[in-house]
Amino acid sequence: MSWTRRDALKGLGGIPILGAVWWAGASSTVSKKNERSAILEQLNLKPSLPPAVQGIGGEPVRVGIIGFGIRGEQLCRALGFATNEWKADMKAATEEDPKHSALKDFMGQEKLNLKLTGVCDIFDYRANKALKSFNSDDNKMVRYRTHQEMIRSGNVDAVVIATPDHWHAPMAIDALENNIHVYIEKPMTHTVEETYRLREAALNSSAVLQVGHQHRQTLSFLTAKDIVQKGTIGHVSLIQTNTNRNDDNGAWMYDIHPDASTQTIDWEMFLGTAPKIPFNKNHFFRWRKWWAYGSGLSGDLLSHDYDRLNCVLNMGIPNSVMASGGIYTHKDGRNVPDVLQVNMEFPNFSTGSSQIKGKEKGMTFVYSATLGNGYNRPTVLMGHDGTMELGNRLTVWPDGRSTRYADMVEEEKMNPGVPIYQYNPGANIPDAVASATSQYFADKGLMWTYINGARVDSTFLHMREWLSSVRNGGNVSCGIKEGFEEAISSHMAGLSYKLGRRIDWDPSEEKLVPIEGIDFDEALLSNTVVT
Amino acid sequence: MNSLVILRLFIGWHFLYEGIIKLYDPDWTSFGYLASAQGPFRSIFLWMTNEPLIGIADWMNIIVLIFVGLSLILGIFEKWGALAAIVLLALYYLAHPSFPWVTQLNVEGSYWFINKNLIELIACVVIYQIPTGQYFGIKRLFAKSEELTKTETL
Numbered sequence: 001m002s003w004t005r006r007d008a009l010k011g012l013g014g015i016p017i018l019g020a021v022w023w024a025g026a027s028s029t030v031s032k033k034n035e036r037s038a039i040l041e042q043l044n045l046k047p048s049l050p051p052a053v054q055g056i057g058g059e060p061v062r063v064g065i066i067g068f069g070i071r072g073e074q075l076c077r078a079l080g081f082a083t084n085e086w087k088a089d090m091k092a093a094t095e096e097d098p099k100h101s102a103l104k105d106f107m108g109q110e111k112l113n114l115k116l117t118g119v120c121d122i123f124d125y126r127a128n129k130a131l132k133s134f135n136s137d138d139n140k141m142v143r144y145r146t147h148q149e150m151i152r153s154g155n156v157d158a159v160v161i162a163t164p165d166h167w168h169a170p171m172a173i174d175a176l177e178n179n180i181h182v183y184i185e186k187p188m189t190h191t192v193e194e195t196y197r198l199r200e201a202a203l204n205s206s207a208v209l210q211v212g213h214q215h216r217q218t219l220s221f222l223t224a225k226d227i228v229q230k231g232t233i234g235h236v237s238l239i240q241t242n243t244n245r246n247d248d249n250g251a252w253m254y255d256i257h258p259d260a261s262t263q264t265i266d267w268e269m270f271l272g273t274a275p276k277i278p279f280n281k282n283h284f285f286r287w288r289k290w291w292a293y294g295s296g297l298s299g300d301l302l303s304h305d306y307d308r309l310n311c312v313l314n315m316g317i318p319n320s321v322m323a324s325g326g327i328y329t330h331k332d333g334r335n336v337p338d339v340l341q342v343n344m345e346f347p348n349f350s351t352g353s354s355q356i357k358g359k360e361k362g363m364t365f366v367y368s369a370t371l372g373n374g375y376n377r378p379t380v381l382m383g384h385d386g387t388m389e390l391g392n393r394l395t396v397w398p399d400g401r402s403t404r405y406a407d408m409v410e411e412e413k414m415n416p417g418v419p420i421y422q423y424n425p426g427a428n429i430p431d432a433v434a435s436a437t438s439q440y441f442a443d444k445g446l447m448w449t450y451i452n453g454a455r456v457d458s459t460f461l462h463m464r465e466w467l468s469s470v471r472n473g474g475n476v477s478c479g480i481k482e483g484f485e486e487a488i489s490s491h492m493a494g495l496s497y498k499l500g501r502r503i504d505w506d507p508s509e510e511k512l513v514p515i516e517g518i519d520f521d522e523a524l525l526s527n528t529v530v531t
Numbered sequence: 532m533n534s535l536v537i538l539r540l541f542i543g544w545h546f547l548y549e550g551i552i553k554l555y556d557p558d559w560t561s562f563g564y565l566a567s568a569q570g571p572f573r574s575i576f577l578w579m580t581n582e583p584l585i586g587i588a589d590w591m592n593i594i595v596l597i598f599v600g601l602s603l604i605l606g607i608f609e610k611w612g613a614l615a616a617i618v619l620l621a622l623y624y625l626a627h628p629s630f631p632w633v634t635q636l637n638v639e640g641s642y643w644f645i646n647k648n649l650i651e652l653i654a655c656v657v658i659y660q661i662p663t664g665q666y667f668g669i670k671r672l673f674a675k676s677e678e679l680t681k682t683e684t685l
Contacts, residue, residue, distance in 0.1 A: 017543075017544065025555065
């Protein structure tokens, strides 16, 4: 063994290289990790877990569905009842594209302790469709011609209302007065006056009311609430939220069923309190396009966006609302706008502040809707210390001029262009495009899977919560307080658009500030717009 | 020969660093890369994202990366190292193949069949075919002692 120095150098020369690479890799990873955990520790954010819901024990809850149209069918699926037609369609879709998981998700959905014992639809085809798929030895289902009949039948404990907007409140009030539990679609009401009557009925009833804003169950929204409450983004002074739709379905041009006729549809019942007009299929299937039955963008879609934010911020009814818009993209005889811009002012609202006194109050909620462009404008909450993009995913960026993060920004530990927090509950689902590694903050604890790794329908969670409250008592996420706020805020926007004026809210009196010579409900229902 | 030694060291350096940063980051996972796999072997890679396979895949990846790095930098068992690197790079390539008809998701750059993974793979084939550990590497020390032993027995 006579190694020369040369041999030793060439033989062991790799070792210092090895040491250098190892040291560089380890130290850079560890220091990055430390920086990240320092930021996370300071933020102290935890992704929210699904709220625990008590089981629905005892005899199955007997539920009746009122309105078995597009939404009615979806709600029944959330209750565990899918039509044979839907199952066949989804099976075909899965065969075509194995990634299509709607049927699998439905089959995997937890079974709720309920029976669907009644259906009420004034279109024979739809009522029969429900009966054909759901009426079995296990689940006896009866068709009722009217909601009054169903509510008084003694055959239902609870009803789901998925009708045109002008029927929401009359049906819900009737059910609550008979102590029948109610799940009601949004907007909760069609006029200002009935919003108060429905509140009265709900407060006086022993039955449970849940308004159908199912996104209150979305985990990212619960997490967003935590983020705002902890002051992560400071005082939020501006919210931007949008509806971006650019197809006929988005503009409520739903299919007209070939079986529709005066023989198969109870037209008088459909009209209810709406102006009497002759049978009109366009109005029946596409009722969202007329103020007489629907509530336009303000009640249909703004209501969702408003409640999404009210769920996160609990900001209540705005002090004032101004709206403008028009019918620009779908001039097809509709009288609700297809483009709508709404500014809601909350001058006394605060989400807490890192700033000097006097700079921590006041927020504007800007809603912008189009039915003529589908570019995905996200919902953004703009705070003094940071910005949050809110959706199924959440992203938080620090602000370059933040007070709270001034030191961290100065030391370049934070960068306004780089998110300080990201939350994506769907990241562990294989068809999610997002890569785990590409996410700046995709720490394991934050990559919350959908519940137990399964994609869960938030409507299912919302209805389960309602039924659990029916059986066990306890609060629902979107009860009469939240529904009242949603309905009044939506109506203020609708009124402002129609009247071309600012609509004010008097919080101490809890009513709209009157405008001389104007009957608000008449204006809301009227088919004309002041321009 | 010098340039081959440098090639070997550089590839070893690359593999070792990739392995080390993953080893020291407890949150690292190959989940995203596998879950977004494209091309003909997509289903196999998707299958690997299931528990407990994903944990095994993560650890195997780290161990093999570091093994390749050690062998190529130190110049010992370099043939095994090159072979392991070839297998690993082939898997990386097949998970996101640079075929014009395959969607390029979660990959760097745009290539027409040939990408950096494939080039590094071929470089590893060269290293496999022309080992250089006896010129620069621990193998040199063993080669020397083998030579000495041979001389003694003569």
